[in-house]
Amino acid sequence: MDALPYSGIPAHKIKIIFQAACARRHRNPQIEDIIRTTGTDVDREVVSAILEGALRLLPPDRSEEGDSLRREKEAIRAAHANAAEHSFVQAIKECYQGGMRDESQQKKDIRQAIDNGVENIINLTPDIMFDTPAEFNGKQICWMEFKNTFGFRKNPFIHRKHIKQVKRYRDALGPGVIVYRLGYEQNLFQIEGVGCYRETDVLSAIGKGVSA
Numbered sequence: 673m674d675a676l677p678y679s680g681i682p683a684h685k686i687k688i689i690f691q692a693a694c695a696r697r698h699r700n701p702q703i704e705d706i707i708r709t710t711g712t713d714v715d716r717e718v719v720s721a722i723l724e725g726a727l728r729l730l731p732p733d734r735s736e737e738g739d740s741l742r743r744e745k746e747a748i749r750a751a752h753a754n755a756a757e758h759s760f761v762q763a764i765k766e767c768y769q770g771g772m773r774d775e776s777q778q779k780k781d782i783r784q785a786i787d788n789g790v791e792n793i794i795n796l797t798p799d800i801m802f803d804t805p806a807e808f809n810g811k812q813i814c815w816m817e818f819k820n821t822f823g824f825r826k827n828p829f830i831h832r833k834h835i836k837q838v839k840r841y842r843d844a845l846g847p848g849v850i851v852y853r854l855g856y857e858q859n860l861f862q863i864e865g866v867g868c869y870r871e872t873d874v875l876s877a878i879g880k881g882v883s884a
Contacts, residue, residue, distance in 0.1 A: 678870050680858035685714055686722065686824050693726035718854050721822035728828045756820040756853055760871060761799055764816070767878040771803030794844050801845070808849065809877065811867065815841055815848035816874075823856035823868065838866045849874075 692710050693701060703720050706712075712719065732742065761774050773781070778797040785793050798815040805812040817838060825831055838850050842865045849867040851874050861868045 678855065678873050680856050680860060680868075681714060681718065682858055683825075685712060686826070686857045688712065689714060689719055689722045690726060690824070690826050693723045694729065697726050697730055715854070718822045721854055722824060722827075725824070725827040725830065728830075753820040757799055757818050760818045760851070760853070760875075763875050764800055764878055767875070768806070770806060772806075773801045773803070775799050796841060796844050798841055798845070798848065805846065808874075809867065809869075811847065813848045813867070814846035817841065817848065817850045818853070818871070819850065820853050822854035823850075823852040823860050825857055825860065835861070835863070839863065842866050 688710050689706060689712055692706050696705065696709075701723065703716060703723060706719055706723055707716065732738065765772065765774075775797045778801055782793055782795055782797070799818045800816040802814055805814050807813075819834065821827075821830070823831070823834070834850065838848070838861070841848055842863070847865040847867075849869055850861070851869050851871055853871045855870040856868055
């Protein structure tokens with residue numbers, strides 16, 4: 673399979689957007705404000721994801737109204753993430769010719785194994801687990817993890833969480849890939865055994881055929 677052409681958005685472009693968003697985070701900045709201020713040519717959805725990261729640095733509003741609003745936003749964000757993840761997994765299922773299990777099936781298998789008295793169970797469930805290693809972009813992978821966002825180093829709390837997650841998967845399950853719906857910053861991950869890809873490129877590559 674040919675190498676995937678997308679290699680991420682240059683770090684200096686991400687830095688300009690994030691710095692502008694951080695500087696304005698106390699003034700309820702809008703996406704258009706950041707685009708206009710920076711003059712960036714980065715996609716609007718990517719700017720939105722970076723702005724969301726900057727706003728995460730604000731101290732939480734602990735008032736009753738603030739808590740209610742935060743829970744509402746988190747519920748909406750979770751619903752969007754679940755829908756995007758489901759869409760991605762279904763697209764892979766439709767294209768991939770080999771065996772695979774989604775997160776739900778993996779959890780069922782783990783519960784069944786526990787009920788059967790199996791010991792030393794690996795209780796990790798990436799979004800996709802291949803029954804046998806699949807060849808993707810010239811490498812063997814065992815799993816895929818999808819993220820409904822843009823991956824960048826300065827993303828408060830989130831980037832470190834993603835690093836810890838994929839390292840656990842790699843150590844327990846073997847090599848795999850993390851897939852960002854909106855793409856990622858160049859050279860985002862330097863972790864042996866973990867690849868980083870954009871959703872559209874993965875779906876295009878899978879559609880052309882990935883051998884099990």
